[in-house]
Amino acid sequence: MAAEGQAIDALGQFKLAPALGIVGNAVNFTQANLFMLVAGALTIGLLYFGARPRAIVPGRLQALAELSYEGILKMCTDQIGPEGRAFFPFVFTLFFFVLMGNLLGMMPYAFTYTSHIAVTFALAAFVIVLVTVVALRIHGLHFFSYFFPDGAPKLLAPLIIPVEVISYLSRPVSLSIRLFANMVAGHVMLKVFATFVVMLAGAGTVGVIASAAPLALNVALIGFEFLVAFLQAYVFAILTCIYLHDAVHLH
Amino acid sequence: MSEERDGGDRPHSAPPGGSSGGSFEDRLGAARRKQGLEPPRQGEDGASPIPSLSPSQGNAMGVGLRVGVELVSALAVAVAIGWYLDGWLGTRPFLLMLFVVLGGAAGVANVWRLVGPPKPPRR
Numbered sequence: 001m002a003a004e005g006q007a008i009d010a011l012g013q014f015k016l017a018p019a020l021g022i023v024g025n026a027v028n029f030t031q032a033n034l035f036m037l038v039a040g041a042l043t044i045g046l047l048y049f050g051a052r053p054r055a056i057v058p059g060r061l062q063a064l065a066e067l068s069y070e071g072i073l074k075m076c077t078d079q080i081g082p083e084g085r086a087f088f089p090f091v092f093t094l095f096f097f098v099l100m101g102n103l104l105g106m107m108p109y110a111f112t113y114t115s116h117i118a119v120t121f122a123l124a125a126f127v128i129v130l131v132t133v134v135a136l137r138i139h140g141l142h143f144f145s146y147f148f149p150d151g152a153p154k155l156l157a158p159l160i161i162p163v164e165v166i167s168y169l170s171r172p173v174s175l176s177i178r179l180f181a182n183m184v185a186g187h188v189m190l191k192v193f194a195t196f197v198v199m200l201a202g203a204g205t206v207g208v209i210a211s212a213a214p215l216a217l218n219v220a221l222i223g224f225e226f227l228v229a230f231l232q233a234y235v236f237a238i239l240t241c242i243y244l245h246d247a248v249h250l251h
Numbered sequence: 252m253s254e255e256r257d258g259g260d261r262p263h264s265a266p267p268g269g270s271s272g273g274s275f276e277d278r279l280g281a282a283r284r285k286q287g288l289e290p291p292r293q294g295e296d297g298a299s300p301i302p303s304l305s306p307s308q309g310n311a312m313g314v315g316l317r318v319g320v321e322l323v324s325a326l327a328v329a330v331a332i333g334w335y336l337d338g339w340l341g342t343r344p345f346l347l348m349l350f351v352v353l354g355g356a357a358g359v360a361n362v363w364r365l366v367g368p369p370k371p372p373r374r
Contacts, residue, residue, distance in 0.1 A: 078275050159356075166329045166350075166357035167364075173324035174361070181320070 008195045010188045014115055032113040039100030039113075068096075072237065079241035083248050087241075090130070094123065095237035102183060102229030106222070114232075115183040117176060124172035127240050135247035146250055175239055182232050186225045193218045314366075321365060322358035329354020 018025040019034040050065025058066055072092045076084035098114055105112025113119050135143045147164040148157060193214040200211035333350030337343050 074275075162350075162353045163357045163360055166325055166332070166354055167360050169332075170321070170325040170328045170357060170361060173328055174320045177324055178317075178320050181316075 008192055010191045010195075013187060013191060014112075014184070031111045032116065032119070035101070035104050035111050035113050036097075039097060039104055042100055042104075043096040068092075075238060075241055079238065080245045080248055084241065084244070087244050091237050091240055091244075094127070094240060095233055098123070098179065098236050099230065099233035102233055103226075105183065105187065106225060106229060112183055112187060114179055115187060117180045120180040121172065121176040123179075123236075124176035127175065127243065128172040131243045131247045134244065135250065138248060139250055143250065146246075171243065175236065179232050179236055182228055186221070186228055190218060190221055190225065193221065318362050318365065321361040322355075325358035325361050326351070326354040329357060 016030040016032055018029060019031040020029055023029070024034075046061070046068070047065050050061045053059060053062050055062060069092070072095055073085070073088050076088045076091055078084075080087060101112060101114035101119075104110045105115065132143075135146070147161050147168070149160070149164075152160055196214040197211045197218070200207040200214065329350040330347065333347035333354075336350070337346045340346065
């Protein structure tokens with residue numbers, strides 16, 4: 001990644017550093033933790049200040065709060081069925097934690113905590129453990145018939161069951177890698193093209209003019225990244241709903 | 252690179268009761284057709300080779316990334332299981348070899364679940 005002396009430090013932005021000065025240093029409170037707290041505070045603030053006016057005709061903030069509440073509730077009931085209401089708080093929390101992480105990462109000087117596989121895998125592992133516990137709770141040992149579709153020949157059981165188990169276990173991996181890879185790739189691209197702007201601008205008059213190209217690209221990429229931020233949070237939440245549907249209804 | 256949607260997982264995710272008149276995608280599609288935003292659906296049974304990945308479900312790159320992630324994650328899980336079982340049972344290369352094959356099969360199964368035809372309703 002080096003370009004004769006000057007290096008494009010695309011991955012440095014994901015490095016953890018202690019936040020909040022000496023207190024944070026003492027307890028290893030990093031900027032990722034800080035932005036998780038900010039995300040939580042923003043979500044609670046959105047709902048609290050959005051719900052406070054209690055207007056019949058909602059203002060902007062109230063409309064946003066109501067839209068997000070009703071949108072996620074609808075996603076739960078559409079995907080999981082009537083039982084989905086029970087999982088609404090979980091899906092809502094998950095969606096907003098991921099969404100706020102993605103969106104906060106778009107702000108200058110902010111840190112994208114969803115760009116760490118440790119964070120996304122922890123979320124995905126939580127989802128898969130919950131899904132399995134829900135399935136076991138509702139269906140008991142009948143849950144294990146999930147790994148052998150009825151109607152398949154019994155002779156193929158030694159082949160189908162391991163494949164289905166691996167497929168089931170690969171869900172949290174693909175769920176976490178998708179979110180993490182999207183966030184990392186987007187931020188690396190932004191950083192690389194932003195560095196191009198600086199490097200070209202430092203290379204004389206022609207370079208200053210040429211640097212408009214990566215700058216224009218970065219403007220487009222920023223818009224694209226906002227799309228990805230929403231989309232990945234949505235995908236994470238809806239895949240959680242789909243897995244919960246499988247757990248509740250089995251097949 | 253990232254416009255992947257939840258498209259492929261939809262077919263087996265629609266609520267079986269179907270109380271609210273079809274899934275969100277169906278109603279959105281109907282509303283979009285009414286507004287003339289999409290060409291009318293040709294053939295209700297989906298004559299295209301990958302029916303669950305309709306044109307509105309993001310571009311080819313998103314689908315490709317999605318498929319890649321599914322394949323690689325299944326293989327990674329299988330390799331991890333094989334490696335761990337080998338270390339435990341002392342059969343160093345053999346279970347790993349077996350699980351690499353099984354992991355590839357599971358990856359293909361994942362992809363088929365993503366792009367294959369929707370499951371028929373059971374019972």
